[in-house]
Amino acid sequence: xxxxxxxxxxxxxxxxxxxxxxxxxxxxxxxxxxxxxxxxxxxxxxxxxxxxxxxxxxxxxxxxxxxxxxxxxxxxxxxxxxxxxxxxxxxxxxxxxxxxxxxxxxxxxxxxxxxxxxxxxxxxxxxxxxxxxxxxxxxxxxxxxxxxxxxxxxxxxxxxxxxxxxxxxxxxxxxxxxxxxxxxxxxxxxxxxxxxxxxxxxxxxxxxxxxxxxxxxxxxxxxxxxxxxxxxxxxxxxxxxxxxxxxxxxxxxxxxxxxxxxxxxxxxxxxxxxxxxxxxxxxxxxxxxxxxxxxxxxxxxxxxxxxxxxxxxxxxxxxxxxxxxxxxxxxxxxxxxxxxxxxxxxxxxxxxxxxxxxxxxxxxxxxxxxxxxxxxxxxxxxxxxxxxxxxxxxxxxxxxxxxxxxxxxxxxxxxxxxxxxxxxxxxxxxxxxxxxxxxxxxxxxxxxxxxxxxxxxxxx
Numbered sequence: 001x002x003x004x005x006x007x008x009x010x011x012x013x014x015x016x017x018x019x020x021x022x023x024x025x026x027x028x029x030x031x032x033x034x035x036x037x038x039x040x041x042x043x044x045x046x047x048x049x050x051x052x053x054x055x056x057x058x059x060x061x062x063x064x065x066x067x068x069x070x071x072x073x074x075x076x077x078x079x080x081x082x083x084x085x086x087x088x089x090x091x092x093x094x095x096x097x098x099x100x101x102x103x104x105x106x107x108x109x110x111x112x113x114x115x116x117x118x119x120x121x122x123x124x125x126x127x128x129x130x131x132x133x134x135x136x137x138x139x140x141x142x143x144x145x146x147x148x149x150x151x152x153x154x155x156x157x158x159x160x161x162x163x164x165x166x167x168x169x170x171x172x173x174x175x176x177x178x179x180x181x182x183x184x185x186x187x188x189x190x191x192x193x194x195x196x197x198x199x200x201x202x203x204x205x206x207x208x209x210x211x212x213x214x215x216x217x218x219x220x221x222x223x224x225x226x227x228x229x230x231x232x233x234x235x236x237x238x239x240x241x242x243x244x245x246x247x248x249x250x251x252x253x254x255x256x257x258x259x260x261x262x263x264x265x266x267x268x269x270x271x272x273x274x275x276x277x278x279x280x281x282x283x284x285x286x287x288x289x290x291x292x293x294x295x296x297x298x299x300x301x302x303x304x305x306x307x308x309x310x311x312x313x314x315x316x317x318x319x320x321x322x323x324x325x326x327x328x329x330x331x332x333x334x335x336x337x338x339x340x341x342x343x344x345x346x347x348x349x350x351x352x353x354x355x356x357x358x359x360x361x362x363x364x365x366x367x368x369x370x371x372x373x374x375x376x377x378x379x380x381x382x383x384x385x386x387x388x389x390x391x392x393x394x395x396x397x398x399x400x401x402x403x404x405x406x407x408x409x410x411x412x413x414x415x416x417x418x419x420x421x422x423x424x425x426x427x428x429x430x431x432x433x434x435x436x437x438x439x440x441x442x443x444x445x446x447x448x449x450x451x452x453x454x455x456x457x458x459x460x
């Protein structure tokens with residue numbers, strides 16, 4: 001008896017443990033603690049950016065990281081606007097993040113340590129003023145990619161990135177930085193490390209550095225030796241620059257471009273490699289990241305996960321669609337609601353929701369285990385955090401409602417209360433009747449009130 005009861009007891013214990021506990025790895029422990037220290041929220045409000053960091057070619061607006069709901073989620077959120085012809089200078093962060101392109105388009109580079117400079121060009125360049133003397137001039141750099149409105153771009157922690165607005169209108173993005181990620185081993189503050197430019201104009205508490213970029217901090221002679229350049233050139237690199245983190249490019253960037261970029265061939269090839277190699281997990285980290293796709297467009301209603309002609313559509317972006325998200329431990333969602341449409345009452349089982357409104361207005365109510373914590377209008381440009389397991393209902397106003405949600409899990413799982421795939425639909429009628437003291441007829445109406453609709457409901 002004793003030998004058979006032990007395995008049975010172990011099985012019972014495992015059944016009682018939540019799935020998230022069984023799935024944890026050692027890197028998640030710090031993430032779990034930091035995200036739950038500040039989640040006893042009695043009131044949630046729509047947030048506006050509180051700090052501005054102005055540059056020559058644009059502005060960065062930071063949502064207040066001291067807000068309790070952002071501390072609960074363990075994230076920092078930044079909205080950036082880059083002028084046409086503006087270049088966001090090379091920088092890296094202590095935490096991974098996702099960027100959604102609200103409007104505009106551009107070109108970006110993400111420099112992965114250990115990856116080859118696979119873009120190369122050869123031109124004839126004159127040599128030192130001598131007539132007729134020419135030599136081959138070679139430029140080479142890592143891959144660059146185009147992005148456009150509706151794209152989600154993944155940025156791992158510590159990887160240098162830059163971007164350039166080559167369009168004819170401002171480029172507007174909203175970025176979430178996951179400071180609670182196990183990839184961040186500094187502290188809970190978002191730190192942006194600049195390799196050029198400065199952060200002197202309108203410095204906010206969200207940024208870690210002040211004054212110039214990193215290379216200015218070193219001894220000039222030592223820097224010149226390390227870079228293998230004359231000391232005069234090192235002095236030029238270190239000179240004071242008051243242009244900020246975004247600068248104007250007067251004659252456009254001269255970049256090596258892939259001829260297949262417009263056809264999507266390169267992105268399809270990367271997707272095939274990810275699928276063939278199991279998202280790169282068979283190779284070393286550096287080699288795998290060299291072939292990862294970093295972006296996915298989520299603005300096409302034809303590719304929506306849920307589409308209701310009378311109500312709107314929702315697209316979910318998880319690690320299943322964009323494998324790099326598995327390393328970032330983040331995901332996203334895009335939603336568009338028609339006027340007076342309703343989002344099913346729901347909660348997220350394994351993540352926090354950070355909701356940014358891209359267009360329109362909606363009435364939003366949020367409830368926790370202690371009652372209602374939010375009841376108000378959420379409008380374009382505002383941010384709202386819905387913590388894990390808090391239940392939210394959204395009702396679009398007359399002009400409709402559009403949003404993007406960042407989620408703090410790479411495979412976030414939502415649970416609806418009403419609709420075809422809901423918990424009410426999955427319960428026996430008698431359980432519902434006894435739970436709410438209803439007749440069987442009333443319980444039947446409650447269970448099947450939205451029987452054929454999933455997640456997003458049309459106006460009745």
